[in-house]
Amino acid sequence: MALPGDAHAASGVLRDTMRNALHQRNAVVGMLILGFFVVIAVFADQLAGSTPDQVLIGVEQGVTKSSPPCIHLLGCPATEPEHLMGTDSNVRDEFSRVIHGTRVSLFVGFITVGFAILIGALLGLLAGYVGGWTDNLIMRTMDVLLVFPALLLAIGIVTALGQSLINAQLAIGIVGIPIYARIMRASVLSVKESDYVTAARALGESAFGLIFRRILPNAVTPLVVAATLGIASAVLDVAALSFLGLGAQPPLAEWGSMIGQESGRLFTAPHLIFFPGIALALTVFGFNLLGDGLRDALDPRLNR
């Protein structure tokens, strides 16, 4: 049954936002950067040459540990083995590790925020739709979660659960829940009393149908914007936990833990910090630009 102003119109908002985004310089640059990393992640095996965990001692002639980048085209002597980003302190090819790290970081970003949105949106939906003491209980709990500095709370959760990449993602996800719960609740409140929802209810639509067909589509656009910016900070925070040794564990090629492992060698092998550091910053930069662009595109004042 089609009602005016229902899901079609709502998905129209999302479509308009996407179309506007194509006219936003930020969004386009962000998409290009992220597209670049997605290609790298998909073709990591083909691009990387060697596997990221392969220790090259005895495999390659003349390879040394923590050696700086050696590119034959740029004048590196042909007697030395070629490593675009040098080797790390375990004599692994840094280029291969940075390339494979792309997969981990993108995966981490999407899964972490996906989890936070799923739980946050459900809680926000429940709070907004049911109202009353349910609303109060849920939202006050969210307030308390927000009082703790995010990274500190995440450190606490990870230590309690045990140190692993999944637990780090879970912790960062939990810390992110209140943001999505708030957005969802606000959207639900704003459309719950609108005429088309009342009309749908009068026509006998079930609560399930009301929520998922009438209310939810209206909240999708602000959620998409928040999620894009959320991925940026999730990637940063999970990398920070890994840097502290609380997230990804060696030998997994994850940028944060790679930097953490080699941070003591800043003086002798700075390339082992810069290459994964630049990759990490660039990925986060891409998500931030895209999120900013989407937010601007959503702003009706810019709609002409």
Add this chain to the structure above:
Amino acid sequence: MTRYIVRRLLLTIPVLFGIVLTVFFLNRVLPGDTCHALLGERATAAQCEDFNHRQGFDRPIVVQFGDYLGQVSRGDLGASLRTSESVTSLLVERLPVTVELSAFALLFAVSVGVPLGILAANRRNSAIDVLTVAGANVGVSIPIFVLGLLLAFVFAILLKGTPLALPPSGRLSPGISIAPLAQTWGLADLGGPPRAILDFFSNMATFNALVTGNWSVLADALRHLVLPAIALGTIPLAIITRITRSSLLDVIGLDYIRTARAKGLSDQRVVRRHALPNAMLPVITIIGLQMGSLLGGAVLTETIFNLSGVGRAVSESIAARDYAVVQGFVLVIALGYLAINLIVDLSYAFLDPRIRLS
């Protein structure tokens, strides 16, 4: 105004209770074995039972919570399970390092970010504006630990031996030390809370050196603060710049600004007297919010620059399952954050009559 303040204060009570509850249960209910973490992996069951009994961990959790609540309300934060040192004295030792670091980071962020944001908004779409916006986007994207290591590399390694070289670790150079204020001022007999407060300020190297007029030590302490403060302050700097710019642009578009211009006021006067006061509200909120995230960033900054502050103390105590220390520290941090939010809200009411009268 008084009514507003009272109402706002009453609203913090449930949140306060929620914080104490969360801190307590996060530490107790989640898996993890204090006994083995503290006594070692090979502690026997009998040893653990004895340990748990001595610490009161074998009592019902509700009783433990009631006890804890009573203790906290008396201002007693307990003692470290590992070293038996009182949590308060640990706080007096560690908190000043973090407060000093965060204060300088915030000072850097505000003193650069606000003018930069105003400049960018005043010259919208100029090269300065575009560069500022792009720079802010880069600023929020660089991980603290990457920026910190990068700064250390540039200023401690590349510029080594030049006048621009800066120390990458610690609070004071080796061989330089600073006497506690209690000793300098002959107050060694002082005890209780006044002594704790005095020691707290005394442990901030810059403050101590400043009030005792110890200029060479002050210079050394400041030199050690530059890199960590920039590393920690860059993300807030980027956010503050962005908010200042967009908030000022929003206000400049309003009718009363057009009126002010129509009256023939100079551009500078319009911005300074009419636009800025209104544009500053969101900026103040953001500055308050940033103080909370500074504490998270402090863990990373303190790790990189080898500073023994609260951030590192918490992450170390969590790893060692020293509940008492974690509880005490996190409680104080959350309270500090709550207090900052309160101050921000009150300053809001002070600046905007619509809020205090509603």
